[in-house]
Amino acid sequence: MEGVNIDEILRENVRRNRSRVVDYDPIRGIGCLGVRREVDSPDSHLPELVPEAMLDDRCYIAASGDAVGWVKLRSIYDFEYWAAKCVKIKDKLTGRDVPFVLNRPQRRVLGVLEKQRLAGRPLRLIMLKARQWGGSTLVQMYMAWIQCTQCRNWHSLICAHVKDTAASIRGMYTKMLACYPQEYWAEESPPQFRPYERSINTRVISGRDCRVTVGSSEGQEAVRGSDYAMAHLSEVAFWPDTAMRSPEGFIRAVCGGIARAPLTLIVLESTANGVGNYFHAEWLRSVRGESDKAAVFVPWTEIDIYADEVRDAAALWEAMDDYERKLWDDGCTLEQIQWYHDKRREYPSRELMAAEYPLDDVEAFANTGYGVFGIDLVSRLRERCLPPVAVGDVTALSLKGFGALEGVRFVADSRGPLKVWHFPDNGMSRWNNRYVVAVDIGGRSAASDFSVIAVIDRMGASGKPEIAAQWRGHIDHDLLTWRAASIAQWYDSALLVIESNTLETENTDGEHSLYMLSELNHVYPNLYRRPLLDSVRGGEELRVGFHTNRSTKSIVINHLIGVVRDDAYVERDVDACDELAVYECRQSGRFAAKPGHHDDILMTRAIGLYVASGMPEPVLRRRSPFSRRYVKIV
Structure with missing residues (x-):
C-alpha cells in the first residue's frame, strides 16, 4: 500500500x-434512442419524449386524445416504449416476470439495429456475446416487434446449434404473447401462437399471419426452402462443420432467400468457441468492414450485474x-x-x-485448444495488415529460361495473383541480401492447396523484416519455379528459397521434378542451397531447395513462434494472420493447420524468416549481383 x-x-x-x-425511462422517453420531441401524453398525463416521426403520422391527432390509441401508435414508432409497455420477461436475478426495460448493452445493440432501420437498410448484425446480458432476448423481441407492429405475412426463423436452444428462444416469444396487454393488441384475434398446418416446428401469430419457425443446425433440411424475411441464428460457433454439412453452406442456403430490403433481418450471434470456425471467420470479415453485417461485442465490464x-x-x-x-x-x-x-x-x-x-x-x-500462436499475438500482427498498393502479376520476355529474368515488369490486374505492398527500389541503390523470396509449392487444381511466393524485405521501414509482396494461386510446378525466379529477379536478385519436398518426390511427364530446380540453377544463381552429407566422397555437398521434414519443420515453426512472440516481423496480409490463428500442435506433437484450413502462406513465413535470420546484413552491391549462401540447419 x-x-x-x-x-x-x-x-x-x-x-x-x-x-x-x-437516467433512463423508456415510458417517458428519457435516455432513449433517436430524435425525439416532448409532448403531453394522454396515457401517463405527463410530458413524454416521443420519436419525431410519430408526430407526422396521420393518426397522431386522434391518438392525442385517446390513451389506448396513444400506446398503440407510439408502439409502432418506439421499440423501447413498446418493450417496457407490452413485453414481460423473466428477471435473471429474482426469477419474476418484469417489464422488458433494456439494460446498457441491449440499448447499444438496439442502436446499431435502429440506425440501419431508420436509414431504410436491411438489418444485418453479427454479435459476439459474453454471458448473461440478454443479447438473444433483445434480438428476439426486436423481431417480435417487427412482426407485431410493422409487418404482416413477415416470416422468421430461429435456428440454434441444438433444437432445444431454439425452442427456448421461441419460448420468450410465447411468454411475450401470453402476457401481451389485450387492449394494446391491434388485431381482433387475441395475441397468441396458433398451429401452422401440421408442422411441429412452425407457429403463426394470430391476426398477423407471421410464421415463426424453430430449427437446429443438426436438422437443416427441416428449415430449408421457406419464405423467411428474418433469421436469428444462435450459437453459430458451435454448429457442426463436417464434409456433408457446414455452417457456411446452411446459412448461405437459408439467408440467400432473404431479400436485401428494409425490415429484413439476419443476426448471427454466439459466444466464442475458439478460432478458425465459420463464426470466427465471419466476425473477422465484419470487423474489417468486408461483410454486410455490423459487428457488436459486449465486454463483461459493460454488464451491470457483474x-x-x-x-x-x-x-x-x-x-x-x-x-x-x-x-x-x-x-x-x-x-x-x-x-x-x-x-x-x-x-x-x-x-x-x-x-x-x-x-x-x-x-x-x-x-483455441491446441493453438500454436496466441490469439492476442496474432491480433497484434493484424494491426499492421494493409490492403496492397497494387494487385496484378509480373511478366517477362518468356515464361521459362533466360527470358524469364529479362524485362521483368509488373502488370496491374485487379484479379491477379500477386499482391504488392512495397515495390522494389527503382533507384540507383542495389542491395545484396536485402530480399528473401520463399516458395511453398501446392497443387495444380483449384481444389488443392495453393502455391505461395512470399517476398520478405529485410530492410522494412520499421527496422524489421516485413512482407513486401505475395503471389498465391494454382499453376503447373515448372511454371511456378520460373514465376518465382521472375519475382526474385524483380526484387533486386533476391535469395530464392524453394520448399522442394514436392519437387523431390513427384514425377511429372515421366521425368523427376528435381530437374526443374537443376534447370533453374543454371539460369538463376542466387538460389538457397542446403548442405547434404556426401557419403561417397566425404564432406558436404549443397543441394538446391529447402527440404521440410519433421525435424526442419519443428525448427522453422519454433523460430516463427519466437518471431511472432517478439514482434520481430511485420505482416501485411490478413490471410496470413488467419492461418496463424488456426495453426495447431496436435497431441502427437505434430504441427498442422486445423482441419479444413490451409498453412501454405504460414510456411512461406516460417521458412523465409528462418533463412533470413541466418543471412549476412544487407550491403550495397559492389560487383556480383548474386550471393550464393546457405543457412545450415542444426
Missing part, C-alpha cells in the same frame, strides 16, 4: 459509480494482481473488480476466465 492513498481511490470510485448511472459489494477496499487493493490493476486503470470500479476477483477463484487459469467473461474480442476467441 506504500505510496497509495486509499481515500483518493475511494473518491475516484464514487465518481466512477456515479458516471455509470444513466459487480459486488466491496467488503474491504484496502484489502482488495492490496490483493489485486497486474490484470486487476489494469482493470482499474481502464476505468472499472472497485465493485466490478471485487466481482472479478471473487469469480476468478472458480477457474484454474485467467485464460479460462477470459474465455467466459472477455474484455474484448481477442480474449473471447483466445481459448
